[in-house]
Ligand code: C2E
Ligand code: MG
């Protein structure tokens with residue numbers, strides 16, 4: 001959308017440019033750019049004189065816009081001349097004349113009466129170019145003459161100024177090269193119209209009707225060149241503008257106007273070369289508590305406004321505490337924000353964190369609603385320590401995670417205990433990667449029984465890691481870390497493929513009846529578009545009937561579910577596997593929402609089963625409610641974590657479908673499972 005806005009602006013600008021260019025060209029053609037100068041106008045003409053020589057007698061008559069020189073030749077001499085002088089300078093020898101160099105043609109309208117049939121008129125233009133106009137040589141007047149012939153009717157002479165060259169004889173005289181011989185019109189001091197060398201006695205009358213010099217502000221080829229040049233400049237400017245805007249957009253968050261993740265990283269790279277050593281710097285990482293619930297309750301528009309309102313509050317606080325100039329504020333994604341403040345010591349950081357939490361205590365007014373929000377804030381501080389910005393971010397992120405775990409609406413400073421927690425996680429992630437490489441994972445199989453007659457018709461597949469470095473570390477601990485470090489997809493695929501291999505080798509190859517295998521998959525798979533395809537490929541590769549497979553996803557993973565998650569769940573259903581919601585009851589799914597999830601089974605979390613106590617019937621309400629609602633939605637129920645006969649009995653009385661738990665069987669090695677299943681046949 002944004003790029004199309006650019007395109008729109010660019011096409012509009014180019015269209016406007018082309019329209020202006022066409023108008024300019026048309027204007028040029030119809031003469032809007034023509035200019036003309038009346039050489040007889042009193043504003044340009046300084047004086048008019050007549051001159052005669054060689055038996056001529058002249059008189060000047062200025063009448064009614066006509067200039068007439070009447071000359072009488074009484075007796076012929078060697079050289080007779082009658083001259084009309086138009087002066088454009090007060091001092092024709094040296095002073096400043098008029099500049100006619102921007103004009104392209106001279107037009108003279110004149111007539112002559114003479115005793116001969118044809119009379120020759122010469123036009124002299126005199127300037128003060130030292131190359132050929134020499135003050136003390138009288139003939140130097142003749143340096144740029146055009147000679148033309150007019151008769152007694154009014155004759156119009158139109159001469160292009162380009163055709164005005166210094167006369168040949170004068171060129172020789174003054175040794176002027178061809179390049180210099182073009183008449184220089186920049187400083188014309190005198191123009192003469194001369195009846196030259198009259199040979200026959202009688203009356204000669206020269207009348208000048210009009211005298212113009214005209215031209216165009218710009219010639220058409222020059223105009224075209226200018227348009228092309230301006231077009232080029234416009235395109236360059238538009239491209240630069242677009243590049244700049246794209247750069248700003250790619251580094252700015254459109255909702256809040258803050259930097260985005262890329263913008264922040266670029267800024268840090270530029271200012272600190274990504275190492276924050278030698279700088280005292282505090283990094284604040286925060287997100288909005290239960291933002292998804294706010295979005296679900298009030299809608300996305302209110303959610304967006306709320307984020308903008310929070311940013312505003314934080315910005316106001318920065319200004320109030322004089323920290324704004326030292327700060328860089330960015331929205332990383334969704335409701336996650338990072339604020340970096342330089343020259344901010346530990347004490348100031350704590351003070352600022354307290355104030356942020358405090359300013360957000362009051363509900364925010366957005367779209368006519370008063371919304372109560374809280375944030376969880378993590379703070380990491382570096383005082384010249386040699387760490388990268390990314391490390392500082394992950395410290396602040398860990399501190400925020402910790403603040404959230406400790407109960408939301410508070411801040412937590414990164415400290416040594418957090419540092420060792422991070423070290424533990426990183427180390428564990430390395431061990432998990434190695435375990436994958438060295439095939440150090442194994443599977444346990446936990447039977448699931450029909451509640452009524454305790455037949456083990458299902459089996460839950462549970463992963464274990466046998467490497468020494470992972471001793472005593474259960475999936476409860478390592479699965480979330482595998483998720484954080486991007487290892488979970490490989491682990492899930494390993495579990496699925498190993499299970500399929502086992503089913504194929506033992507059950508399918510030997511035609512044995514197999515139980516349904518319930519495989520746990522991570523919530524991350526609900527964002528992994530490739531997962532359904534990968535599962536289908538493995539099912540086909542190992543020839544597994546999809547009805548033998550149930551995938552368990554935790555109910556909490558659906559809290560963050562979006563369109564992609566639902567699409568993936570539906571794709572899995574299409575493959576033919578069934579889906580179970582694991583640890584049901586811990587994710588606060590509204591019962592009516594169950595209709596939206598394409599699931600077949602609810603696994604009641606063992607904390608609710610543990611509550612089953614004959615002496616305290618109120619605690620059993622939850623299990624009872626889950627089972628009856630599940631029935632009304634045609635969902636299968638499995639009670640997890642059965643540890644006592646009492647729990648089993650109770651689940652039977654409320655007609656729960658299946659049960660699993662240490663009371664009935666612990667997770668088993670595959671060989672033990674086979675023995676167990678055979679025994680229970
Ligand atoms: P879960 O899917 O709810 O698995 C059941 C967990 O409860 C298992 O722990 C099982 O040993 C334990 N359990 C079952 N019955 C009882 C009982 O009566 N009492 C007690 N105290 N515990 C019982 P485990 O194997 O440690 O797994 C923990 C969690 O780790 C699982 O919870 C599941 O969410 C995850 N997980 C396990 N294996 C995998 C796997 O292969 N892939 C993925 N993505 N997650 C797995
Ligand atoms: Mg499970």
Ligand code: MG
Nearest residue numbers: 582583603640
């Ligand atoms: Mg469970």
